[in-house]
Amino acid sequence: MIAWVLLSLFAISSVSAQMPAGKVVDDMSLVQLPDLPLEDPPSEAIAAERTKRLQHALRCPVCQGLSVADSPADAARAMGDRIEELVEEGYTEEQITEYFVDRYGAWVELEPPTEDHKALFIAPIALLLIALGAFAVWNRRRPTSTTSESAIPTIELDPDLKPWRERILSELEGEAS
Amino acid sequence: MNWKVLIAGSVVTLPLVALLAAGFGRDPKLRSNALEGREAPTFALNTLDGQPFSLEASKGHPVVVNFWSTWCQPCKIEHPILMGAAENYGPLGVKFVAVLYQDEAAKARAFLNKAGSYWPTLEDPGGRTAISYGVAGVPETFFIDKNGVIVRKVAGPVSQEIMVSTLEQML
Numbered sequence: 482m483i484a485w486v487l488l489s490l491f492a493i494s495s496v497s498a499q500m501p502a503g504k505v506v507d508d509m510s511l512v513q514l515p516d517l518p519l520e521d522p523p524s525e526a527i528a529a530e531r532t533k534r535l536q537h538a539l540r541c542p543v544c545q546g547l548s549v550a551d552s553p554a555d556a557a558r559a560m561g562d563r564i565e566e567l568v569e570e571g572y573t574e575e576q577i578t579e580y581f582v583d584r585y586g587a588w589v590e591l592e593p594p595t596e597d598h599k600a601l602f603i604a605p606i607a608l609l610l611i612a613l614g615a616f617a618v619w620n621r622r623r624p625t626s627t628t629s630e631s632a633i634p635t636i637e638l639d640p641d642l643k644p645w646r647e648r649i650l651s652e653l654e655g656e657a658s
Numbered sequence: 659m660n661w662k663v664l665i666a667g668s669v670v671t672l673p674l675v676a677l678l679a680a681g682f683g684r685d686p687k688l689r690s691n692a693l694e695g696r697e698a699p700t701f702a703l704n705t706l707d708g709q710p711f712s713l714e715a716s717k718g719h720p721v722v723v724n725f726w727s728t729w730c731q732p733c734k735i736e737h738p739i740l741m742g743a744a745e746n747y748g749p750l751g752v753k754f755v756a757v758l759y760q761d762e763a764a765k766a767r768a769f770l771n772k773a774g775s776y777w778p779t780l781e782d783p784g785g786r787t788a789i790s791y792g793v794a795g796v797p798e799t800f801f802i803d804k805n806g807v808i809v810r811k812v813a814g815p816v817s818q819e820i821m822v823s824t825l826e827q828m829l
Contacts, residue, residue, distance in 0.1 A: 542792075542793070542794035542795070543794060543795050555760045555785075556760060556785065556788075556794075559760070559784055559785030559786075559788070559789065560785075560789055562784055563784065563785075563786060563789050581789075582692075583692060583693075583792075584692055584693060584789065584790065584791065584792030585692060585792045585794060586691075586692040586792075
């Protein structure tokens with residue numbers, strides 16, 4: 482059951498990852514470079530900080546698991562320079578990230594946004610809740626035989642043995658006193 | 659045989675096997691064709707001879723944009739297919755254009771002088787056009803229809819079959 486739930490969540494996640502919000506054929510505004518920067522050109526220090534942050538957040542297109550900042554490849558350098566230009570022109574980090582995601586897909590982000598992969602984040606919690614629920618149901622259905630009294634089986638006493646039993650008990654009481 | 663154990667085991671293991679099969683069945687190096695079905699980013703660049711070229715000027719014609727470099731062996735393998743396609747489909751109105759990727763113009767000129775070319779090759783300073791097309795390696799070829807929409811992106815060398823079928827579809 483848990484495995485089926487996991488598989489379903491994986492399938493949902495895959496579909497949602499392939500169909501990011503807003504990626505529609507007729508939305509051309511996302512394809513082209515954003516027309517206008519949303520901010521004024523930032524100061525040199527802020528621009529350097531934003532550039533560095535973006536270069537660490539975006540993936541080198543020709544490398545395996547390396548950010549633009551960490552890669553020595555020419556393609557990464559070109560991408561880093563482009564990031565720097567866009568930052569200096571006043572484009573926000575979101576605009577620049579969107580620009581690269583539009584061209585390379587969500588893959589270009591080293592840490593893809595959680596909204597595209599919600600199922601993967603929900604899955605562990607959902608599985609834990611399912612497991613706890615299953616345990617609770619199992620525990621309720623289990624015979625209640627945990628107390629010490631009920632654990633002792635009741636024995637039907639043989640009426641013929643009653644005198645013997647009373648005698649043993651009285652002898653035991655006598656020894657105790 | 660304990661059928662209950664067998665069924666319970668199957669219920670647990672089969673989905674996990676399917677999950678692994680789905681994961682291993684996908685090429686982790688495969689990039690998404692994010693621009694397919696969308697308007698081609700415009701560009702205006704200079705050819706290796708210094709002549710201006712604008713994609714905008716080719717609007718109304720199917721266009722094949724090929725990103726390549728001389729250090730890329732698959733690009734050289736692909737070259738004769740592009741030559742054949744340009745020779746056959748150029749007269750039908752299909753425009754071919756190549757963009758040099760992370761390479762030197764002199765090396766490209768030397769290669770093209772030997773191998774021949776029926777199309778302009780453009781220099782891409784800073785790789786901006788390659789970035790705007792999401793190029794993540796060469797060769798990559800973009801098929802742009804008469805309306806300026808990218809109908810297909812091919813990463814790696816284009817085969818004869820794909821070239822012909824895509825061009826026939828665009829005409």
